Amino acid sequence: MPNPPVAPQRPHSSTQHGVTRQDPWAWLRAENWRDVFEHPDALPSEIRAVLEAENAYVASALELPEQPLIDTIYAEIRGRIEEDSNGIPSPDGPYAYNFRMEEGKQYPVFTRTPREGGAEEILLDGNLEAGSDPEAYFALGAVEHSPDHRLLGWGVDRQGAEIGTVTIRDLATGEDTAEVLENVGQGGSFVWAPDSRSLYYIEYDDNMRPYRVRQHVLGTPQAEDRVIYEETDPGFFVGVGETQSRSHIVITADDNQTSEVRVIAAGGDGTPRLVEPRRVDIDYDLEEREGVFYILTNADGAEDYKIVTAPVSAPSAGTWTDLVPHQQGVLIVDMIVLRHHLIRLERVEGLSRLVVRDLTSHREWTVGFDEEAYALGMGTGYEFDTATIRFSYASPTTPSSTYDLNLETGERTLLKVQRIPSGHDPAQYETRRIFARASDGEAVPITLLYKKGTPLDGTAPGLITGYGAYGMAMPAGFSVSRLSLVDRGAVYAIAHVRGGMDKGYRWYRMGRREHKVNTFTDFIAAAEALIAEGYVAPERLVAEGGSAGGLLMGAVANMRPELFAGILAFVPFVDVLNTMLDDTLPLTPPEWLEWGNPITDPEAFRRMHAYSPYDNVRAVPYPAILALAGLTDPRVTYWEPAKWVAKLRATTTGSAPIYLKTHMGAGHGGASGRFEAIKETALAFAFALKVMRLT
DSSP: OOOOOOOOOOOOEEEETTEEEEOTTGGGSOTTHHHHHHOGGGSOHHHHHHHHHHHHHHIIIIITTTHHHHHHHHHHHHHTSOTTOOOOOEEETTEEEEEEOOTTOSSOEEEEEETTSOOOEEEEEHHHHHOSOTTSOOEEEEEEEOTTSSEEEEEEESSSSSEEEEEEEETTTTEEEEEEEEEEHHHHOEEEOTTSSEEEEEEEOTTSOEEEEEEEETTSOGGGOEEEEEOOOTTOEEEEEEOTTSSEEEEEEEOSSOEEEEEEETTSOSOOEESSOOOTTOOEEEEEETTEEEEEEOGGGOTTOEEEEEETTSOSGGGOEEEEOOOTTOEEEEEEEOSSEEEEEEEETTEEEEEEEETTTOOEEEEOOOSSSOEEEEEOOSOSSOSEEEEEEEOSSSOOEEEEEETTTOOEEEEEEOOOTTOOOGGGEEEEEEEEEOTTSOEEEEEEEEETTOOOSSOOOEEEEOOOOTBOOOOOOOOSSTHHHHTTTOEEEEEOOBTBOTTOHHHHHTTSGGGTHHHHHHHHHHHHHHHHTTSSOGGGEEEEEETHHHHHHHHHHHHOGGGOSEEEEESOOOOHHHHHTOTTSTTHHHHHHHHOOTTTOHHHHHHHHHHOTGGGOOSSOOOEEEEEEETTOSSSOTHHHHHHHHHHHHHOOSOOOEEEEEETTOOTTOOSSHHHHHHHHHHHHHHHHHHHTOO
């Protein structure tokens, strides 16, 4: 085995709240990080040398020895993908629009077909626009036709830093116009105005935060674009969208806990109107129907949310009237408002359901399912005056099925079943939902997937994954990739730890800020339950998490290194304290509400200092670790995993390998092409299988 690289240490210290900390790898943070995000070649050579040495080590010590296994897993996963998927068209006026994939191609093709019959028209081929280099980053942002069906706006991010361009295409000729908007936030996202004469987009500030909404009038220079709204608080991020009825452009400002909404009425003078001023910890969003706003909110103590109505003419909170009252333990995740129906997606004890309300008769009925664990999603197309919504259903054993639901009759029409070309028999697999007992007595749900016949006697290898932040629930859906572990005899487990909303808003509240450690101890309890109940062998258990789930990985590696044989950490948020002390970084100010503000709050500093993975690396035998990073990632900067790996390697008393691979041309989501992304998964799974001793 080659020797791992050693990143030089350079003296660096900082003092906050009377505590002095040493950070000998602080120099890996490029001072010109803003330039690097947009132009990766701007990375200082000495930092590039470290990252390239780490990549070379992964190539020689992991990729080369395991290449046959990596190639096998890649072929397995790719063989389960329906490469020539036709998609499902969504009607809008005279056309039905569709994204589809073609065999052997990396990116989607956007098309439309006349609803009265006629030939398909290709509006945008992502493969042609991406170019011939399969490793070059290319991520489509918004791809939206204008309401009058004459133009197509398409956004693209070519660096991974979530800053893109938007190009306008004339659908009569199929050619792009000279109208190109530069430096558009959220990867090139935008919203058409109802009259098709202008569009609204987000602009980033110098610290790459979405802070301003501009309106671009077609045919005018971008420099003349009118500022519609500008946010002055760096902790609030700005977004722009539209109501399903297309009656209003919707501008949001939020900091993960508090939100504020402004609307621009179609046909008005273009001036945004405030709905309700921001109030700390009050969150709301809205839709519109027949002069009434339908508002999903946690106001008035509605922790698991409720739906209220208010007249568009006077929408402030004083006029809000409960339509769907708050019910503790029944989390309203989302809602759709159509001409005659309100549909809400609810979650109860970790399982989702759809509730349909007829807005004329106010009759309600529920769409539910009986499996122990499953994932349910809903969505709309382009139309408002429709009695149909689309929903998808999947479970760990069952590929995704997509249905149209008739809201008048309740009839379900199966539109598409995810096809597994290489074959898949759900009857060969078992899905279970069990519970672990946390240290404070809470019941932590665990979703299990394993192949029938797997010995459940404490000898099986396993992989346990978790996230536990921002209120995001871990869906118990279907994955073509994880079958490459399960088919080899591994037990796959999802730990639904606190910090997510798997069991309602309280589940989230009890896993953030002063309660953050619950996320880590819940995960440990879940791993211990798998071992105690004979599902997995302790010496063959791998933990997996990404982004904020990477913080979870770093924390449990410090707290219980002996519990895991390996750790997979994808773009891991591991340098928590230093990042939250740096208010110039893109995400830091709005993140203070999730984690606390260690700059102004000594108690928040103390809490973070006690669990921040980088700060708590200690001289113990660490398990094998593979960390994956993206050079242009604005969410978890590349230097976090780079510093973490350097410190782990310098401190561990064990001999287990510690790897870092940095994608030098991608951001938070890794490789952009679907086949390039499979290569990264194959590498991660080869590492996991090696640690599980299944190779």
